[in-house]
Amino acid sequence: MLSLGFCFSAAPFIKKLFPTVSQRVDFLRRHSGFFNTHPYFVSYILGASLRLEEQGLAKESEEVKLHLSRSLGAVGDSLFWRSLKPVSVIVGMLLALYNLTLALAVFLLLFNVLHFWVRIHGLVVGYREGFEIVKTLPLAIFHSIIKFLNNLGSFLCGLLIVGLLASPKTVGGLPEATAFICGLIFMFVFIKWKIPVPYALAILLMMAVAAGFIL
Amino acid sequence: MVHMNIDFILYCFVGGLVYMDTDAVGQFMISQPLVASTAAGAIFGNWALGLTVGMILQLPYLVEIPVGGTKVAMGNLGAYVAAGLAAQLAASDPNKLLLAFALFFGVLISRGAIPLQDGLRCVNLWIAHRADAAAENGSLAAITRYQYVGALLAFLFGVIVSGMLAMLGVVVWGLLAPLSSGLKFNGGLIEPLLLGAGAGAVLYLFLKRETVLHALIGAGIGVVYLVYNYL
Numbered sequence: 001m002l003s004l005g006f007c008f009s010a011a012p013f014i015k016k017l018f019p020t021v022s023q024r025v026d027f028l029r030r031h032s033g034f035f036n037t038h039p040y041f042v043s044y045i046l047g048a049s050l051r052l053e054e055q056g057l058a059k060e061s062e063e064v065k066l067h068l069s070r071s072l073g074a075v076g077d078s079l080f081w082r083s084l085k086p087v088s089v090i091v092g093m094l095l096a097l098y099n100l101t102l103a104l105a106v107f108l109l110l111f112n113v114l115h116f117w118v119r120i121h122g123l124v125v126g127y128r129e130g131f132e133i134v135k136t137l138p139l140a141i142f143h144s145i146i147k148f149l150n151n152l153g154s155f156l157c158g159l160l161i162v163g164l165l166a167s168p169k170t171v172g173g174l175p176e177a178t179a180f181i182c183g184l185i186f187m188f189v190f191i192k193w194k195i196p197v198p199y200a201l202a203i204l205l206m207m208a209v210a211a212g213f214i215l
Numbered sequence: 216m217v218h219m220n221i222d223f224i225l226y227c228f229v230g231g232l233v234y235m236d237t238d239a240v241g242q243f244m245i246s247q248p249l250v251a252s253t254a255a256g257a258i259f260g261n262w263a264l265g266l267t268v269g270m271i272l273q274l275p276y277l278v279e280i281p282v283g284g285t286k287v288a289m290g291n292l293g294a295y296v297a298a299g300l301a302a303q304l305a306a307s308d309p310n311k312l313l314l315a316f317a318l319f320f321g322v323l324i325s326r327g328a329i330p331l332q333d334g335l336r337c338v339n340l341w342i343a344h345r346a347d348a349a350a351e352n353g354s355l356a357a358i359t360r361y362q363y364v365g366a367l368l369a370f371l372f373g374v375i376v377s378g379m380l381a382m383l384g385v386v387v388w389g390l391l392a393p394l395s396s397g398l399k400f401n402g403g404l405i406e407p408l409l410l411g412a413g414a415g416a417v418l419y420l421f422l423k424r425e426t427v428l429h430a431l432i433g434a435g436i437g438v439v440y441l442v443y444n445y446l
Binding site: 004005007008011014015021022023024025028029032039040077081082085086088089090092093096100103104107108111112115150151152153154155156157158159160161162163164166175176177179180181182183184185186187188191192196197198199200201202204205207208209211212213215 | 242243244245247249250253262266270272273274275276277278279280281282288290293311312315318319322323325326343346347350351352353355358359361362365398399400401402403404405406407408409410411412413414415416417418419420421422423426427429430431432433434435436437438441
């Protein structure tokens, strides 16, 4: 269904560049096939593809989609879902222990600054470079950012665990600290055993409720 | 009662936005439990409880990565409904089991509502086929229209599902609450246990052999900061 979004995003451009119905049909046929990549990084492909269409290089326009969709999909998933989102969330959670408004603002800003940058930069650079984007795409920079975010994420994890353990708002006494550490260990093991998160949470909740009745 | 109804309508409307932001439009992260659950709590006049639910349910779902067409749990909507339910009921019911019930209900939704989402995907697929047919005719207006219809459907899905599930939660709690009223229950362990679970989930996400040192440095700095503040 991403191809539908692609054609939708290109609609103003199509109206301008292809005045006749037959030209539009050709364009839409070329671009309505299977297409899958990361929803933010698609802007690089969109920019390059439209530039090539403008130059009358329809075949190259399809090729650029084929070349970039998989690699950009992988980079996008690693950068945004596996790295930036958790890092932003951890920062937000740490700040939420002190100031909620600041926490929400920082969380949304941290994530969306890079999000919007990729969307806008992708469209501009993709359009400027055309087919050359296949060679000049700054994938190495994105990989460096991912590595940095992973290191930062680990650092923040350590900080978060201490922060949550020490905060009177969340933990407090010895039984609560014990429960926190039990939860941490159990969840780590459940995920390692590939137990889906909702099941793991349900098991832990039942444990907490059972403990609540006993203690 | 009128005030309550306006709150509920607002809650359903925001539920639509939450579902839309999760997948279909924007993905600006306003649908994340930290934001959405706090909003749900605020709508029913208890943002602090909403934040508590959001913090508890935010971290664990981070390990579920929406790669390609993978089916992941509907954690955002589940957390939103859980927070709305907890905040809505807490105003009239001080039962200590309420938080556990709301969280359990939210967790169930995150898994149990997937078939509903599959239904929406079938409708979306049908729309996509119609759009493909429109592409064959070169009709840009139709493609644009189908795109907006898809977004609107996602919004309506969020509105209806969040509203109906919240109502279902109220009914189920109405049946369960009298049974638990005489029981002695200590709810103080729920929050730390599940926050620990969240911490375990992010630790799993980031902790690798080469990043252990970073985690230890982070923990060390946290300890130093706390000791400094304590002294």
